[in-house]
Amino acid sequence: MTITAAADGSALGNPGPAGWAWYIDDDCWAAGGWPHGTNNQGELMAVLDLLRSTAHLPGEHLRILCDSQYVINCITKWMPGWKRKGWRKADGRPVLNVDLLQQIDEAVKGRSYEFEWVRGHTGHDLNEAADLRARAVAVAYQQGTTAPTGPGFTHRPGAEARPADTAAEEPVPAAPATGTRRPEPAAAAGGAAEPDLFSELEDLDRPVDEGRPEHLVLALEEELLRPETRTDFGRMAVLLHPEFAEIGESGRMWTREDIINALRPDPAADSELDLLGVERLGEESILLTYRSRGRTGSSLRSSLWLRDAGRWRLRFHQGTPERG
Template sequence: MTITAAADGSALGNPGPAGWAWYIDDNSWRAGGWPHGTNNMGELKAVLDLLEATAVDADQHLLILCDSQYVINSVTKWMPGWKRKGWRKKDGKPVLNVELLKDIDRALAGRSVEFEWVKGHSGHAMNEAADRRANAAATAFSKKQDPAVGPGYRSAGGAADGAAPAPAPASASAPEPSPAGGGGDDLFSLFDEASPEPGASCSTAVEDTVLVGDQPGATDFEQITAREQALLSDALRSDPPSAAELLHPSFTEIGASGRSDDREEILAHLAPLGGIDAEEFVADEVAPGVVLLQYTTHGPGGTAHRSSLWVREKGRWLLRHHQGTPARAADGRAAH
């Protein structure tokens, strides 16, 4: 027998009031959250609570439907390496949300668990049900109300586990610090400071924006510019798996603060930051199959000059490195 459940998280402000939920059916689901947390915390907590709730049926195979590539990759790909390195990433930096990940690691012991990625906000019934409950929990915390926690897990024997989830202790609910400070000059690393409006759906503009530059006859400049603009769009930043397809496996970004983030960190914190306009694109082929793209953006955090290095691999242009620098006014201060 296989237990199939959807798990999801939600954060209003990211970080902000946060919720999580898992859903099997209308008689077997649970939700909870914190007054202050991140979307990734909610996604991980939903998986953890699901593992703990279904432990009574640990002999059953558990299929977890999840729209978070961050969670799936963390658990199925990155966690073994993190553990070997003392829960540090390959660059020596500590792993984010490490306590939740350690708890998940312990809860997985002896279990037959499979993850399946589903596209969020695409009409998948179980994913939508989990999303609604996670968002409702986040909304309840934003209003300083108790969330609807659900009936809990109804085991194969027909009994519910009956344990209502309590808000996490302060040590677990404190959100991870933002990857960088500043005024919106970094292409990715500040995007965790904003999140989609509750219920916002991933737009087909993701595909449309990318494919415009990939039409037959499009020049390399048109393809690269289309990809760069797609990565600036709220649509693509709402869909990390699609954004991942445009990033080189060794992608890095250096923010204005001097902090360097790798591909894992960027995808883990990817979220929309609306109101960015880009202009003055200039491309320079610095080597065969390597193009330096420079341009200027204007947004809520001010004006920034950006540089992106794109490389061509197996016929596709991938972003290898990005750096953003705030524009300076005549008096030498950052322009706003």
């Protein structure tokens, strides 16, 4: 089995309040951080904790997705030379973050692993999920609130691994760097995990349906309004455009970061949706208008969906309560 996980770090101000996270799926992830740290420290700590969390499965190959060339190069290219020089660089100066690197050096001994570079902030599901969790921890330290830590590694030996790539997006350049050995491709080892709702919805958006994607956008809108979605890191990351903005029923302006950090249920959740219109504004944009009816009354709503990196994402939403 191949364990595929994304590792990421975040620092507000760099240095500043910092967080780290690794992510396999919604049931298997971990995060942490410090009141003061750097982005590189967060990236390295995410990898270290992932190695430690999977240390009880030394025979399983570990595929680490990382958007930091610094981290990949440190571990796969530079560490052997630094060790020979007493953890000093070619110019004789001490290596930065040596404490974390030395612990990683110990943690990779005897492990089968590889790193794969992914471009950050381009809609890669696992990378975005790890990034959101790392940033949430950094924000928690900044604001003095409770930081999310995650369930940790919950998979057991013999459990199915997550498929190597489930995102319907353009492939990103990869720079694999292997550890002790490289096994057969993941597809040859066991079956694929059960697809989630988003995989099923994206199946509807194959080229044969390019002419009428309105049904997909409507299904995604309905999914976004569900309480379980509005309180889930990974699902919100998939559905919301990087530049998402919302004007809530109270008149408050919400950014993507605001909503994900708050993870608040939507007032329209579990309400009846009366579709008023679906307008194709262009090849890459669709406007939905509808009325939601729920326990708190009815509201008129509009949502602008844009096709971004091969998938539909919500760019703007506004809700206006209807008066009596």
